[in-house]
Amino acid sequence: MGKVYAAILAGGSGTRMGNPDKPKQFWLMADRPVLVHTVEKFCMVDAISQIIVLPPENWLNQTVDIIQNYLPQFADRIAVVAGGAERNDTIMNAIAHIEATAGLEDDDIIVTHDAVRPFVSFRIIEDNIAAAREYGACDTVIPATDTIVHSADGKVITDIPVRSEYYQGQTPQSFNALRLKALFQELAESDRAVLTDACKILVLKGEPVALVQGDVANMKLTYTNDMRIARAMIEGEGEDA
């Protein structure tokens, strides 16, 4: 069976947070940066050989320091590599790092996950690994709860699709690493800029992408308000924490 790698995508600029200077994965929650909580979870999954953390280039040194300060016992399993301009570039940087260090085999899996989803569960990570092995790719989703409204022009409703067929995408998204790389390289430059979601690369090529059941708790910390909700989910973290 192939090896499993995790790529923690920490490239978000954080400009949507209250503090525009600091990416949200570096905000403190329960006395540690959000990123540390996320990486620690992957450290506990022994099937994962290496965890590659990909921050924005200008946060590289601080990220190395943070990993060293908070997770010294796992330092030998964690690599910090600069992320790319877009999400998929960041994933390709992770793949390039693996190729340059350990080398990639046909069956190797890469589990990609947002650094700002610290509430990911072990079950979700393990299901991702299993689904990526079986199908070659998978996406973590939860059923859509709100009605989805489609509007082509942003003014009037074009369509209201059947909700039960729609899901909200979370992460991890996991792939056969070499297959993802090959498909990405087949894309024209113009397509690469438009394809912000890695799973969509496979979908456009007609490749199967399995669904892994996500969890509403596996929330993405996008807005300042999300941090308040996240703290409310954590024991001992009051609103004033």
Add this chain to the structure above:
Amino acid sequence: MLNRVYRLAAPRIVEPVEVPVELTADSVAVRPTHLSICNADVRYYMGRRSPEALAEKLPMALIHEGIGRVAFDSTGQYAPGTRVVMLPNAPTEEDEFIAENYLRTSRFCGSGFDGFMQELCVLPAARVLPLPEGIDLHVAAFTELVSVAVHTVSRFERIAHGRRDVVGVWGDGNVGFITALVLRMRHPEMRILVFGRNSYKLADFTFAETYLTTDAGRAPQVDHAFECCGGDGSTTAIDQIIDKINPEGTIALMGVTENPVPINTRMVLEKGLRVYGSSRSGRADFAETLALYEQHPQMVDYLGALVGTVVPVASIKDIATAFEADARKSMGKTIMEWQM
């Protein structure tokens, strides 16, 4: 790290809470794989404890019987993936005379402190023990319960006088079954009599002599006795034991009751009986239980008869399914295959 703990907030209501946990130099992180439901858990889940007890103990994660795989061991003793049994008792001091499970300072998972219904159980390294290779995992899940019987039998061996030809076990439930089985493994020559109310349950005690309590007159007198009934059955069982036991015999009380039990002290005095309580277990009892599994593989096969409903648990709804199933059962253990 953030660890998701599934706490009982109120009867029948389980809520996930993210609890920050620290991996210290002495800790082992275990991913639970098989959790076994105890009657004590069901009493909390169904709200069958007193309002005062519920108010004091909840919210709390239930379950103190379980096994898992090591995710990370700070001490380097256990490789990731090693299957271990988790020990719910956590002593905070050592005492020359008092066992760890009786020290009032000890913490017990699932009673006052969070039990094993968690994504990851972070325990001191001394609170896990490796399981024998290839053991039936559904049986291994309730090793804690077996260790409680082993603890009582070990106490019996220390406390009881040397004439141990005929020993009686009162109770045809799980605890009676396991206690009789441990006695059988440790004392192959002993005549073991099991007294119960249900002939269909007694029929499964194939390694002992069985008697309906209504037909106890037929049974010989016993040298020593184990009470494994608890609840409403305690009073009549203890009464019958005092009647059937020889002078200077010992009576181990193992059944939990919510209410005080009247005891015929006149006959306790006249016969010079010794009555001792026994509950929970310590690390040595777990180690002894695992050693018994290895020495007597047939013991694990016998215990397999107790595996009742096995519920894969991947959601809070599944937790409810498992507890509801356990509340309805007449005997056996409900095992949760923990995928949370």
